[in-house]
Amino acid sequence: MTNIASEQLAALSRLFSSGVVREMARKGRSPIFARLATQSGLCQSLPASDRVRDLFEAAFALLKREGYRHEYIYKAALTHNILLGIHGLKNASMLTEFRVRECKADVAILNGTSTVYEIKSERDSLSRLERQVDAYGKVFAKVYVVAAEDHVSSVLCSVPSYVGVMRLSKRYHISRLREALDQPERTRPDVIFDSIRTQEARSILLALGVRTPLVPNTELNAALRELFIRLKPREAHEGMVRVLRTTRNLLPLSELVARLPYSLKTAALSVPLRKLDHERLVSAVNTRLKDSMVWA
Amino acid sequence: MYHPYFRGKQYELITIREMASILQEANFCPIIEPVKETLNGLSRTLKAVAEVEGHAIVIVNPHHGDLSESGEPLTELLQEEFLNLPGISAGILLKPHMSVAEALECFEDHSDHSPCFIHAGFTDAKTLSVKLSVSMKEQCHIFVDRFCGKLYQKHFKQAHRVLLRDGFQRKRNRDYEELEFFSDLHVTYPDEGMDGFGDFLIVGDDYSETGGPAYAVAIHLTFIDPDKDDAMQIYHFVSDRQDTPQDPAGKFAEALEKMISILKKKHYKIEETSAVQEFRELHRRGHFPGLGYIKKLSMNHHIETLARYFDSAN
Numbered sequence: 152m153t154n155i156a157s158e159q160l161a162a163l164s165r166l167f168s169s170g171v172v173r174e175m176a177r178k179g180r181s182p183i184f185a186r187l188a189t190q191s192g193l194c195q196s197l198p199a200s201d202r203v204r205d206l207f208e209a210a211f212a213l214l215k216r217e218g219y220r221h222e223y224i225y226k227a228a229l230t231h232n233i234l235l236g237i238h239g240l241k242n243a244s245m246l247t248e249f250r251v252r253e254c255k256a257d258v259a260i261l262n263g264t265s266t267v268y269e270i271k272s273e274r275d276s277l278s279r280l281e282r283q284v285d286a287y288g289k290v291f292a293k294v295y296v297v298a299a300e301d302h303v304s305s306v307l308c309s310v311p312s313y314v315g316v317m318r319l320s321k322r323y324h325i326s327r328l329r330e331a332l333d334q335p336e337r338t339r340p341d342v343i344f345d346s347i348r349t350q351e352a353r354s355i356l357l358a359l360g361v362r363t364p365l366v367p368n369t370e371l372n373a374a375l376r377e378l379f380i381r382l383k384p385r386e387a388h389e390g391m392v393r394v395l396r397t398t399r400n401l402l403p404l405s406e407l408v409a410r411l412p413y414s415l416k417t418a419a420l421s422v423p424l425r426k427l428d429h430e431r432l433v434s435a436v437n438t439r440l441k442d443s444m445v446w447a
Numbered sequence: 448m449y450h451p452y453f454r455g456k457q458y459e460l461i462t463i464r465e466m467a468s469i470l471q472e473a474n475f476c477p478i479i480e481p482v483k484e485t486l487n488g489l490s491r492t493l494k495a496v497a498e499v500e501g502h503a504i505v506i507v508n509p510h511h512g513d514l515s516e517s518g519e520p521l522t523e524l525l526q527e528e529f530l531n532l533p534g535i536s537a538g539i540l541l542k543p544h545m546s547v548a549e550a551l552e553c554f555e556d557h558s559d560h561s562p563c564f565i566h567a568g569f570t571d572a573k574t575l576s577v578k579l580s581v582s583m584k585e586q587c588h589i590f591v592d593r594f595c596g597k598l599y600q601k602h603f604k605q606a607h608r609v610l611l612r613d614g615f616q617r618k619r620n621r622d623y624e625e626l627e628f629f630s631d632l633h634v635t636y637p638d639e640g641m642d643g644f645g646d647f648l649i650v651g652d653d654y655s656e657t658g659g660p661a662y663a664v665a666i667h668l669t670f671i672d673p674d675k676d677d678a679m680q681i682y683h684f685v686s687d688r689q690d691t692p693q694d695p696a697g698k699f700a701e702a703l704e705k706m707i708s709i710l711k712k713k714h715y716k717i718e719e720t721s722a723v724q725e726f727r728e729l730h731r732r733g734h735f736p737g738l739g740y741i742k743k744l745s746m747n748h749h750i751e752t753l754a755r756y757f758d759s760a761n
Contacts, residue, residue, distance in 0.1 A: 178516060250692070345693055367733025369700035372693070427484075 160219060162190035163210045167223040169422045172415070175435035176428035185447035194440060203443050204412040204436045211414035215323050217300070218273060222257065223417065225270040225297055225319060229258050230417040232325050238262050240405045244396045247421040251286045251346045254279070259291060261392050261399075264333055267291040268317075271306065273299035284310050289342040292388060293331040303328065313337070340387035344379040347391060351398055352379055355390030411436060448474050449633065449753055450504075450589065450609055450645030451746075454511060455481040458739040459650075460488045462746040463503070464495040471501035473754040478504045478538055478565065478589070478611075478645065482512025486524050497532045504538040504563060504589075508553060525560055536561040538589075541569030551578055563587035565611075568594045576602035589645070600640075609643035610636055614679065615650065620663035623683035625705075629669055631678040633753060649681065649745045661738060663689035664698040666706055666726075667745045670717045671756050682709065682717075696735035703730050718755055722748035 155163070165171070166187050174181035184203070188194040193206055193213075214224050226247070234245050243262040248255045259267040267287045271277060280296065287294050288311075295315040298306045303318050307329065310316070315331025344352055349372045353363055356378055364374045379387065401420055407429045408416050415436065424432065435443075453459040463470070463477050470477060477496075481489050489505070496503045505525065508518040522537075529535040537557035541550055541564055550569070554562050563586065569575070579586065588603040592612040600608065614630030636644035649667040666684040671677050684705040686698035707730050709715055710723070717723060722744040729736065 177513065180516070253690075345691065349694065349696070369696045369733045369735050372697045 155213065155219060159191050162187045163193075163214055163219075164221050164223070166191065166207065166210050167214075167414070167418055169418070172418045172422045172432070173424075176422075176424050176432040179431040179435050180438075180443070180446040181435065182446050185444055188440070188443070189447070194444070197440060199441060201440050202436070203438045203440060204415070206440060207414045207436070208412050217321050220272050220299065220319065221274050222270050222272055224323075225272055226258055226421070227414070227417040228319055228323060228325055229260075229268055229270075229297065230420060231413070234260055234420075235408075235416070240402050240408070244399045244401055245420060246395070246399055249346065251290050251342065254283045254286045256283075256287055256291075261396050263392075264293060264335065265291040265388065265392050266293040266295065266331070268295045268297050271296060271298045271302045273301055275299075275302075277302060277305060277309070280306070281309065284314055286342070288313070288337060289339040290346055290388075290391075292333050292335040292338065295331050297325065335385050335388040338384045338388045340382045340384060341376075341380045343387050343391050344376050347395065348398075349375065351391075351394050352376075354394045354398075355379070355387070356382075358390060358393070359386060407433070448476070448643050448757070450476050450478050450611065450643055451750060452478045452611055452645055452647050453480070454650070455479045455483060455489055455492075457483075457488060458743040459746070460492045462743050462750070463492050465743075466747055466750050467495045467499050467501055469751060469754050470496075471499045473757055474502075475750070475754065476502040476504060478506065480506040480509045480511065480538075480540070481514055481521060482509060484513035486520060490524060490528060493529060493532075493535055497529070497534055500534060502534045502536070504536050504565075506538040506540050506565065507557060508540050508542075510540055510542055510567070522556065525557070530559060533561065536563055536587075538562070539564050541566045541575075543568035543570070545569055547571055547574045547578060550575060554579075561587075563589060565589045565591065566595050566599070567591040572599045572602040580605075607642050608640070609645055610639055610641045611645040611647075613647045615647055615667075615681075620661065620665040620683075620685055621689040623665060623685055625683060625685075627681050627683070629679040629681040631676070633671075633679065633756065634677050648749050650742065661695060661698075662692055664695055664702050664738070664741075666699075666702045666741060668706065668717060668723075669745075669749045669752055671752060672716055674716075677756070680716075682706070684709075695738060699735045699741065700733065706730075718748070718752045720748045720751040720755075722751065 171181050171184050174183055188206055191210060193209055197206060197209060214220060234243060243260055246259040249259050256267045257270045259265060269283050269287065271280065284294055293315065295317055296306050296310060297317045297319060300318060303316065307316055313332040313334060315327065316329045318326050318328055320326055352375050356375065357363065361378055366374050404420060408419055410433050411419055453463060493503060505521060507521045509515050514521060525537060537560035539550065539553045539562055566588065583605040587607040587609065589609040589611060590600055592610055610632065612630060612632050616627065630646060632644040649669060664686045668682045669679055672680050684702040686701040688698055688701065703726065706726060710717065725744055
């Protein structure tokens with residue numbers, strides 16, 4: 152396959168959507184996978200002895216090529232290089248699709264500080280970037296835009312200077328073109344409060360010695376908000392990093408992640424899965440391709 | 448009589464358990480489509496139903512959820528624990544691509560459990576009715592309204608017939624009008640030539656695995672309106688804030704406030720059920736018990752309202 156037709160490309164991309172992983176995990180089989188495997192043309196071109204995991208790897212290899220990359224490929228590059236490569240699941244947490252105001256941050260990583268990554272693949276437009284970067288800057292100490300080659304120059308001129316810029320190279324390496332500034336003092340407690348859960352805000356306050364007011368639970372959020380917005384940005388941010396590293400800890404997934412092929416590790420880290428589904432997901436992924444075709 | 452159709456999630460099962468006596472006294476018979484892999488909750492619920500000598504239909508080949516691939520564990524559960532309890536029957540879901548042979552085989556397999564059919568997309572009514580005709584009089588056939596027209600239903604004329612209609616218009620919570628028509632089937636089912644009727648309570652026929660975060664919190668409350676020929680209406684009390692998934696507890700308080708203000712009006716028509724009393728108590732305490740619990744209260748209220756309606760009619 153040198154040139155990929157657009158229907159094939161759509162099928163390849165959808166293989167990595169959360170629906171497929173969720174279906175395999177819950178049922179041990181995925182009709183959507185079987186359909187997409189056929190539509191992508193991959194199933195027909197792979198050896199008879201291959202397994203479901205091999206098809207994912209082959210699809211990933213195709214999507215990795217420049218011009219075909221979509222968001223998942225970027226997310227995977229970040230997960231592999233930064234989360235699994237530099238920090239490890241023990242020392243850092245990853246948030247995906249984390250809501251800040253009306254935006255959803257693609258990937259954020261919390262270790263000693265917090266770093267958010269906004270992905271602009273070759274298939275994305277830059278129209279929302281300004282608003283996104285502005286919102287993320289109010290919650291995270293470091294903000295990066297990870298851009299496709301074509302977007303790099305316009306991203307560099309349009310975003311504020313505290314925002315770092317990265318590029319995903321032709322060889323699927325992430326390179327830093329400009330460092331992000333680490334500025335927890337730039338964050339805003341009110342925006343942080345509105346992005347996290349009530350119980351998380353409560354823990355942050357508690358750790359700072361601020362007691363939870365005795366009110367009915369329907370009034371708790373409003374009461375905590377009043378206290379939270381009085382925090383200094385640094386305190387609120389530091390508290391957020393500390394608490395979210397516990398509440399959004401991905402360490403329980405490490406065994407599962409180790410048993411999945413490279414291409415699916417990121418999916419397993421971003422789709423919420425029940426513990427009892429882990430084994431089923433692994434066995435679905437290890438199914439022979441020809442047996443998986445009856446899933447359709 | 449009345450057949451509320453439940454997907455067997457946690458709070459649906461709790462509703463049936465809590466309402467077991469009321470269901471039995473009113474001669475109501477819930478239909479349960481189990482959707483969860485673990486069957487402890489289902490088993491406990493059926494025992495509660497059996498305890499009060501009530502009735503329930505358990506679908507042995509669910510269309511949705513964990514057991515949609517194979518209902519084998521359900522057949523086993525019925526065989527092992529509920530064989531001698533005549534109140535628990537097996538429901539066979541007749542889905543679009545099922546063959547007559549498959550339907551009959553399932554019917555035979557569950558002959559010990561007074562099997563009944565739920566028609567939900569199956570098309571070959573004629574062949575099936577011919578094959579079943581010998582014992583048709585003792586059979587119960589349940590029709591999901593949106594799949595079965597009058598001509599289809601005609602084939603099963605001799606049987607005990609029940610019509611299921613989804614009165615719940617599923618929308619995003621924010622899109623509800625405060626007051627809507629729900630259903631009049633509890634009044635009109637005899638005119639439809641039926642021996643019973645059913646609905647999908649205040650949950651609706653649409654099935655979702657997770658639901659995702661709620662941006663708006665809604666409380667649904669049904670009532671029967673004597674000024675509208677006893678048609679059933681539904682209130683949707685929706686929170687004011689609807690733009691983020693934050694603070695479900697605070698949003699519940701907003702929705703509850705609207706409900707309480709209706710209950711303060713002079714001639715409100717909502718039955719003072721145990722669920723309504725609990726809503727009043729939650730309002731007094733400012734307490735949010737969780738979204739599943741609220742759904743349970745709305746379902747309890749719906750069942751109790753219909754039970755009172757038929758009780759007073761008799």
